[in-house]
Amino acid sequence: MKNLHISVSAEPIFHIGGLKITNSLFMSLLVTFFLVIIAIFVYFQTPKSGKSKKSLLFLFSEMIIEAFYNFFRNIAGEITDRLFPLVITLFLFIIFSNWIGLLPGVGSIGFYEYEGQEIIFVPLFRGPNADLNTTIALALISVGVTQYLSIKNLGIKIYLARFINFKNPIKFFVGILELISEFAKILSFSFRLFGNIFAGEVLLMVMIFLIPVLVPVPFLILEVFVGFIQALVFTMLTTIFVVVATQHHD
Amino acid sequence: MELKDLAVALAIGLGTLGPGIGIGLIGKGAMEAIGRNPEAGNQITTTLILGIAFAEAVAIYALVIALIIKFV
Numbered sequence: 549m550k551n552l553h554i555s556v557s558a559e560p561i562f563h564i565g566g567l568k569i570t571n572s573l574f575m576s577l578l579v580t581f582f583l584v585i586i587a588i589f590v591y592f593q594t595p596k597s598g599k600s601k602k603s604l605l606f607l608f609s610e611m612i613i614e615a616f617y618n619f620f621r622n623i624a625g626e627i628t629d630r631l632f633p634l635v636i637t638l639f640l641f642i643i644f645s646n647w648i649g650l651l652p653g654v655g656s657i658g659f660y661e662y663e664g665q666e667i668i669f670v671p672l673f674r675g676p677n678a679d680l681n682t683t684i685a686l687a688l689i690s691v692g693v694t695q696y697l698s699i700k701n702l703g704i705k706i707y708l709a710r711f712i713n714f715k716n717p718i719k720f721f722v723g724i725l726e727l728i729s730e731f732a733k734i735l736s737f738s739f740r741l742f743g744n745i746f747a748g749e750v751l752l753m754v755m756i757f758l759i760p761v762l763v764p765v766p767f768l769i770l771e772v773f774v775g776f777i778q779a780l781v782f783t784m785l786t787t788i789f790v791v792v793a794t795q796h797h798d
Numbered sequence: 799m800e801l802k803d804l805a806v807a808l809a810i811g812l813g814t815l816g817p818g819i820g821i822g823l824i825g826k827g828a829m830e831a832i833g834r835n836p837e838a839g840n841q842i843t844t845t846l847i848l849g850i851a852f853a854e855a856v857a858i859y860a861l862v863i864a865l866i867i868k869f870v
Contacts, residue, residue, distance in 0.1 A: 554869055555869065556865060556866060556869050556870055622841075736855060739855070739858065739859055739862055740851070740855040740858055742862070743855075743858030743859065743861055743862045744854075744858055746862075746865070747858065747861050747862075747865065750865065777847065777851060778851070780847070781847075781848065781851035784848055785848075
């Protein structure tokens with residue numbers, strides 16, 4: 549296994565001033581660019597009147613977005629309209645980031661550079677969610693929006709009463725646990741996504757290293773499925789936490 | 799045998815005991831629920847996938863520690 553170049557952290561491919569641009573940051577910019585291009589195309593293909601023909605891309609995106617909207621309406625109820633843009637963006641970003649890490653060339657196309665005395669291989673592309681930075685950023689966005697919507701819907705007094713509650717000792721303890729639980733959510737979100745995607749990458753690399761012909765195919769199918777499930781789980785958990793945080797406790 | 803290799807193997811091996819049993823119990827609950835009420839099958843399947851992802855996340859934490867020990 550000495551030839552396998554597995555690195556837990558993303559490798560920088562070039563520097564802009566003092567800022568390191570890593571391979572997974574580069575890929576996440578590609579994913580963002582791709583999603584924006586698709587969004588612009590769909591926007592300009594919206595049928596002007598009700599009767600004009602819808603193009604294939606428009607029909608396809610309408611199918612996906614409508615299926616998602618109905619699915620989330622079952623979970624979120626009345627807050628769906630406010631929450632849906634964030635939720636669908638998270639889902640599309642995460643699922644395309646996961647899947648783009650499976651394309652041929654990711655992890656294998658790269659260059660050699662010197663680190664001290666040895667030569668190491670730096671891949672040019674790496675799945676965006678295989679970098680802990682991306683997943684921590686997504687987790688912070690998710691938990692941050694939960695707190696913001698909770699304060700906006702319930703008011704800051706009720707929001708703070710959830711964490712700092714002096715009514716009796718048990719409620720005080722529960723409040724502290726709630727506070728710790730919010731931070732644990734950030735860790736949990738980021739490590740779940742990072743662990744699944746990075747472990748998938750390592751698994752695929754090891755499988756292809758051992759038997760390059762035919763045997764990695766079931767693992768690729770598994771990774772496609774895992775990519776979809778992790779996007780769905782991230783999005784559903786965000787929705788459920790927002791719904792729980794904006795409900796009035798009776 | 800190096801102690802580091804042993805640590806990696808133990809971390810991932812013992813770390814997936816609990817989640818394995820947990821996922822089995824969740825699946826059992828879901829199957830019983832679907833058996834009792836086949837009409838709610840879709841909703842139960844959704845909740846099943848969500849529950850399994852939660853339980854699997856704990857196994858993934860153990861896997862991340864194992865990977866960090868091995869490669870860092």
